[in-house]
Structure formats: structure tokens, C-alpha cells
Amino acid sequence: MAARRSTIRGERTKEPKNVGNFKIGQGAVVCTEAQLTGDITIGSHTVVHPTAVIHAEGGPVIIGENNHIMEKAVIINKKRPDGEPVKPLVIGNNNLFEFLSRCESMSVGSENIFEPKCVVGDNVIVSDYCVIGSECKVQSNETLPSGTVISGTDGRRWNKQVNIKSENHQQLEYLVKLLPNFHRTIKST
Amino acid sequence: MASIPLALEYKRYVLYLCRCSGLVGIESLYFCRHCKLLRCMDCVSVQIDGTCISCPSCNDSVPQTDAKAKKFRCTHCYQCPMCTTPLATRFVQLPPPPGKSESAPDTSSGKTDASPTKEGTGESTALTPKTSKRLSLTPSSLKSPGSTKMYYLFCTSCHWTTREVDIPDKRSLLDFKEKPHPFQDRYKALLSYYKDLDLYERVSSQNMSRQVSGRKPRPFSSLLDTSKYKKDPEVQRVVKQVQSVALSAKDPVRLPDSYYTEPVDVSSLTTIQQKLLDPSHQPSHVKDLWPHPLPLISRKTIRCRGCDHILLKPDVNVNLVRFKIQHVAIQVVPRIRLINVPKLTLGEPSLVPVSITSPVSYSMTISFNQLSSSKKLKEILCPAVIPEGSFVLKSLDDTSDLLDDSSQSVSLGADQSDYVLSSEPGRIVLKFGAIPSREDIDAKIGFEVVFSYEPLIEADRDPGVTELTVPVIINCGHSFA
Ligand SMILES: [Zn+2]
Ligand SMILES: [Zn+2]
Ligand SMILES: [Zn+2]
Numbered sequence: 001m002a003a004r005r006s007t008i009r010g011e012r013t014k015e016p017k018n019v020g021n022f023k024i025g026q027g028a029v030v031c032t033e034a035q036l037t038g039d040i041t042i043g044s045h046t047v048v049h050p051t052a053v054i055h056a057e058g059g060p061v062i063i064g065e066n067n068h069i070m071e072k073a074v075i076i077n078k079k080r081p082d083g084e085p086v087k088p089l090v091i092g093n094n095n096l097f098e099f100l101s102r103c104e105s106m107s108v109g110s111e112n113i114f115e116p117k118c119v120v121g122d123n124v125i126v127s128d129y130c131v132i133g134s135e136c137k138v139q140s141n142e143t144l145p146s147g148t149v150i151s152g153t154d155g156r157r158w159n160k161q162v163n164i165k166s167e168n169h170q171q172l173e174y175l176v177k178l179l180p181n182f183h184r185t186i187k188s189t
Numbered sequence: 190m191a192s193i194p195l196a197l198e199y200k201r202y203v204l205y206l207c208r209c210s211g212l213v214g215i216e217s218l219y220f221c222r223h224c225k226l227l228r229c230m231d232c233v234s235v236q237i238d239g240t241c242i243s244c245p246s247c248n249d250s251v252p253q254t255d256a257k258a259k260k261f262r263c264t265h266c267y268q269c270p271m272c273t274t275p276l277a278t279r280f281v282q283l284p285p286p287p288g289k290s291e292s293a294p295d296t297s298s299g300k301t302d303a304s305p306t307k308e309g310t311g312e313s314t315a316l317t318p319k320t321s322k323r324l325s326l327t328p329s330s331l332k333s334p335g336s337t338k339m340y341y342l343f344c345t346s347c348h349w350t351t352r353e354v355d356i357p358d359k360r361s362l363l364d365f366k367e368k369p370h371p372f373q374d375r376y377k378a379l380l381s382y383y384k385d386l387d388l389y390e391r392v393s394s395q396n397m398s399r400q401v402s403g404r405k406p407r408p409f410s411s412l413l414d415t416s417k418y419k420k421d422p423e424v425q426r427v428v429k430q431v432q433s434v435a436l437s438a439k440d441p442v443r444l445p446d447s448y449y450t451e452p453v454d455v456s457s458l459t460t461i462q463q464k465l466l467d468p469s470h471q472p473s474h475v476k477d478l479w480p481h482p483l484p485l486i487s488r489k490t491i492r493c494r495g496c497d498h499i500l501l502k503p504d505v506n507v508n509l510v511r512f513k514i515q516h517v518a519i520q521v522v523p524r525i526r527l528i529n530v531p532k533l534t535l536g537e538p539s540l541v542p543v544s545i546t547s548p549v550s551y552s553m554t555i556s557f558n559q560l561s562s563s564k565k566l567k568e569i570l571c572p573a574v575i576p577e578g579s580f581v582l583k584s585l586d587d588t589s590d591l592l593d594d595s596s597q598s599v600s601l602g603a604d605q606s607d608y609v610l611s612s613e614p615g616r617i618v619l620k621f622g623a624i625p626s627r628e629d630i631d632a633k634i635g636f637e638v639v640f641s642y643e644p645l646i647e648a649d650r651d652p653g654v655t656e657l658t659v660p661v662i663i664n665c666g667h668s669f670a
């Protein structure tokens with residue numbers, strides 16, 4: 001309740017502080033309302049919506065091209081215990097991080113879909129063409145093979161044999177044009 | 190009664206106990222405003238409207254006789270064999286044949302050469318009836334002679350596609366067909382055999398009755414003599430026909446060697462539910478799945494069993510999801526929710542935070558009683574600590590966020606604030622307690638919720654009934670020693 005009221009009663013002037021070292025590629029749109037901390041590289045034509053969260057705590061986060069990171073999606077390179085080497089979190093191209101999805105994965109390939117409210121733990125390696133269904137949690141220590149689909153209330157898995165490339169290019173192009181009209185964007189530092 | 194422990198094992202944390210001792214979620218409880226009683230699905234009468242059968246995906250309504258002929262399935266909607274979601278349609282734009290593109294060169298030809306198959310975007314149209322019909326009846330190949338659109342079916346939920354099982358892309362949605370039945374010929378032969386047999390027996394019994402009426406009684410033994418039938422050429426023809434399509438039992442089905450030598454890949458096998466979706470094939474491998482025609486639905490009218498008043502009646506129009514008459518408990522009964530999974534210690538009173546939300550526009554007085562339960566329930570429930578006294582839930586006002594808190598908070602009696610964790614208009618969080626007594630089962634507490642009731646319509650007002658009672662059982666989870 002307190003949280004709800006604070007949003008209504010105008011704490012909007014406080015924008016989240018984006019502290020860190022950002023490299024943002026050509027044609028990418030990263031809104032200032034997104035929370036970015038740490039060393040983050042974002043490839044060209046990637047769209048980061050307001051209120052999306054990217055934290056580079058345990059090393060840099062490197063995001064490829066044509067990724068779509070929606071509102072309240074969380075991408076974290078988790079802080080590792082002392083003594084362990086710093087590892088970058090590399091995310092490939094054409095991935096879709098939907099509303100409220102949470103990705104703490106070690107590495108993410110290309111053409112993956114993270115559906116709303118899914119959780120991917122920090123010991124998981126996501127390869128290509130995977131679909132993590134909404135509300136599905138993967139927190140084991142494993143590599144998801146290419147084309148893994150996890151969906152349903154029981155988190156059932158199967159493997160796609162036929163992979164179809166994502167079709168969100170048109171939507172991304174549209175958002176790249178539209179978002180800067182209504183939001184301030186972060187420039188590369 | 191056997192359903193009680195079973196229902197509690199589901200991952201539902203809060204269940205309401207109906208008068209018929211069935212345990213249900215609040216969404217499946219109805220409230221009869223005439224009898225002032227809560228009723229679950231088991232104690233209402235359901236009336237199925239057979240005249241109104243429709244497809245849940247394309248909303249086409251089908252006459253009853255047609256529906257029977259179509260085996261109660263839609264002819265142009267399919268459901269995902271993986272997860273039963275209605276399949277959406279997508280298309281691929283094929284480039285024009287090379288001969289044609291040379292004769293009519295344009296700017297797009299270079300682009301199509303670079304990417305030979307261009308995926309159609311956003312054309313997931315099976316959910317919208319008009320467009321799906323348009324797609325199926327007028328393939329766009331007619332419009333633009335250069336390129337052809339090829340359709341495939343796509344599940345928006347689990348991303349299964351018809352390409353997954355090597356079904357080639359089709360030019361029209363009508364080209365998608367049900368998988369042919371493996372024993373179709375045999376069924377047809379058997380059906381014709383029994384029809385023939387029926388006819389034969391009818392004719393022979395007519396002959397017999399004529400003979401009987403002709404006062405030439407025959408000994409009954411002749412009726413039991415089947416050798417006469419066997420000699421009949423007509424019977425012999427039919428028997429041969431059936432034998433020709435009969436399955437040979439010489440070769441029993443043997444499991445392939447890979448069953449014993451290779452590790453099992455669970456993700457490539459189908460579940461029992463997936464198998465039973467298609468009873469005629471029962472595919473055991475994900476590769477053998479096939480899109481099923483979508484089952485049609487009919488509308489249900491639900492009546493109170495006590496007074497026969499209608500509790501739920503859908504709108505006449507198939508396309509509308511709204512209801513003409515709707516008396517559900519969610520409009521009257523406070524909604525009880527577990528705030529978080531409590532930490533339970535065996536044998537000690539542990540805190541169970543429970544939120545109570547009032548759905549009504551009047552201020553609701555609410556109090557709690559210990560559950561006077563049956564023996565069977567007492568076995569599975571553990572002792573509960575219940576807030577004493579009554580709490581008043583003010584009606585939820587949309588403008589309350591902008592007003593000051595003090596005028597809107599819940600009014601409490603003395604010593605009652607100990608029970609309240611937080612309160613706001615229309616919602617209160619109270620401290621309940623559970624004393625887990627067994628380690629082998631989840632700790633469950635039960636109590637009765639007594640809440641005030643004011644009918645919306647003046648005619649329903651009954652001075653005798655100003656409050657209602659509903660027993661609630663909460664599964665608090667596992668306890669640790
Ligand atoms: Zn009942
Ligand atoms: Zn249909
Ligand atoms: Zn599906």
C-alpha cells in the first residue's frame with residue numbers, strides 16, 4: 001500500500017540513478033527511467049523500456065543486437081563470492097525479455113524468449129531458440145539445449161526441432177522511432 | 190466426504206467448505222439471493238443448452254445436427270496437441286518464381302533474393318474470426334500473382350508449430366486435415382457388416398413370422414441351429430469381407446531394441462493427457478503429435494437446486510463473454526488470502542497472516558468462530574488461534590488514496606489491535622495462528638467466517654438474515670520441528 005501511494009503522490013521527480021559505464025550502440029534506445037548500474041554494453045537496435053532493470057554487479061553485462069527488454073524485466077549479472085573471477089554476462093541477439101521476467105543467467109544465446117514472470121537462475125546457461133514460459137522457474141545448474149521450451153503450470157519441457165526466427169524486427173523499428181518522442185534516453189558515456 | 194483430503198492436496202491454499210461438504214475455491218461458489226445460501230458446483234443443477242453449440246475460438250455457432258455429424262469439433266480451428274491452446278495461424282511469404290520476377294522487375298525483388306523466405310509478422314489470426322475466415326477463403330496468392338503465402342499453425346503458448354511434425358505449409362487453412370484414422374477401413378467394413386447382418390436377420394425373422402402365421406410350426410431347435418446361416422452365401426460373403434480386414438494376430442508387437450539400450454529422453458515422450466487427447470492414435474512420441482480439431486462448446490445455465498432460480502445465465506449472443514444473470518459468491522463473500530507462506534514450528538503456535546478483502550459497497554462486519562467440524566475434518570486440521578471480536582471493513586472507495594488515512598481506517602475495539610497487521614479501506618490483514626501437530630502432513634487450519642450481508646435489491650431483504658457464515662480451510666504448508 002505504501003508503495004502504491006508513493007507512486008501516486010508524486011515521487012516521480014526522483015528518477016532512478018543510473019550509475020556506471022554505458023556503451024550504447026547505434027540505433028539502440030535506452031530510456032532513462034530504466035535502472036542501469038555497472039558496466040553495460042548495449043548493441044545496436046536494442047530497445048530497453050522504462051522501468052527495466054539491468055544490474056552489472058558481478059561483472060559487465062554485454063547485450064547484443066535487436067534485443068527487446070520490456071518494462072520491469074530484470075537482467076542481473078549477480079555478484080559472486082569473494083575470490084571468484086569476474087565474469088561478463090553475454091546476451092546474444094534477437095532475444096525478447098518480457099514484462100517482469102527475471103534473468104540471472106550465466107550466458108544467454110540468441111532468439112530466446114523470456115515470458116512474463118519467468119525466473120532463470122544464475123547457474124543456468126541459456127543457448128539459442130529457448131522459450132522460458134510465463135511463471136516458469138529454472139534455477140538448477142544446467143545448460144538448456146537449443147530449442148528448449150519450458151511452459152505450463154507444471155513447467156513441462158520439450159525440445160523444438162524446427163526453429164523459427166523471431167519476428168519482432170518491425171516492432172523494434174517502430175519502438176526505436178516512437179520511444180524517444182516520449183522518454184529521455186541514455187546516451188553512451 | 191472422501192473429496193476433502195484430496196482437495197486439500199492441490200496447490201490451493203484457501204478453500205471454502207460448502208454445505209454439501211465439498212471444498213472449493215471461491216470462484217466456483219454461487220450465491221442464491223433467494224435462499225441466501227452458498228452453493229458449489231455439486232449442489233446446483235446444470236442445464237446444457239443443446240441448441241447453441243459454438244466454437245470457442247472462431248465463435249461460429251453450429252446447429253445441433255451438424256455438430257453431431259462433425260463429432261462436435263470445429264472444422265477450421267485446431268488446438269495444440271501439446272497444451273490444448275487454440276492454434277494461431279502464421280504465414281510465410283514465398284518469393285515469386287524466378288521467371289516472373291524478371292518480367293516485372295521492381296525494387297523489392299532484390300530484397301526477396303537476399304532473404305528467400307520472409308516470415309509474416311503479427312498474423313496470428315486464428316483468435317479473430319473474421320480475419321481467419323478471410324485468410325482461409327481467399328488466399329492472397331490471388332491478389333498478388335507474384336508471391337504466394339504459405340500458412341502454418343503456431344501455438345502462442347508453447348511455441349509448437351505444425352512444421353515440428355513435418356506437416357508441410359499449406360496454401361489455405363482449409364487444407365489442414367485431421368490425421369487419417371489407422372483403422373478407418375476396418376471400422377467401415379465392420380459397420381457395413383453389422384448393417385448387412387441387421388438386414389439379414391430382419392428379413393429372416395419376417396419370413397419366419399410368415400411361416401408361423403401360415404400354421405406350419407417349426408421346432409425351436411431349428412432356431413438355434415447356426416449351421417444353416419453359415420451355409421448361406423450372403424453370410425459367407427460378409428464373413429470373408431470381415432476376415433480380409435481383420436488384424437492378424439500372428440505377429441505380437443515386440444518392443445524395439447532401443448527400448449532396452451538407449452537412455453530415456455522424457456522431453457520427447459508425450460504425457461498421458463496428450464495421448465488421451467487423441468484416442469484413436471495415442472501418440473507416444475512428441476514427433477507423432479498432430480493438430481486436433483477444436484472441440485465445440487455449449488452454453489450452460491446454472492440453477493439453484495433449492496428454489497430453481499437461475500444463478501448463472503450466459504448472454505444469448507455467442508460472441509459475448511458477459512452473463513445475463515450472475516449470482517456468484519465472489520460478489521458477496523469476503524475474499525480470504527494467505528499473505529505469505531508461514532514459517533511453522535511443530536507443536537508451537539505460529540503466525541499465519543491472512544488478508545480479508547470485502548467485495549461489497551457497504552461496510553462489512555466480520556467475525557470468526559472455531560469450526561464445528563466433522564470427525565473426518567478434525568483429523569486433518571490442526572488447532573487454530575483465531576482473532577476475537579468483530580472487525581468492520583469500510584467500503585472500498587476509489588478516492589481513498591487521495592484522502593487522509595485516519596477517517597478511513599478500520600474501527601477497532603479494545604485489545605483488537607493486537608490482531609491487526611495492517612488495514613486499509615476494504616481490506617484488513619489479521620494475525621491467525623496455527624499449532625502444527627503432525628509433521629507428515631501439511632498444517633491446515635479451519636474457521637468460520639461470519640460476515641454481514643445486505644442485499645442489493647430491496648425485495649431480497651429478509652430481516653431474519655443479516656449475516657452469513659462460510660467455513661474456510663487454509664493450508665499453511667509444511668511444518669518443521
Ligand atoms: Zn456444495
Ligand atoms: Zn472454430
Ligand atoms: Zn501449445
Ligand SMILES: [Zn+2]
Pocket residue numbers: 221222223224225493494495496497498
Ligand atoms: Zn435458491
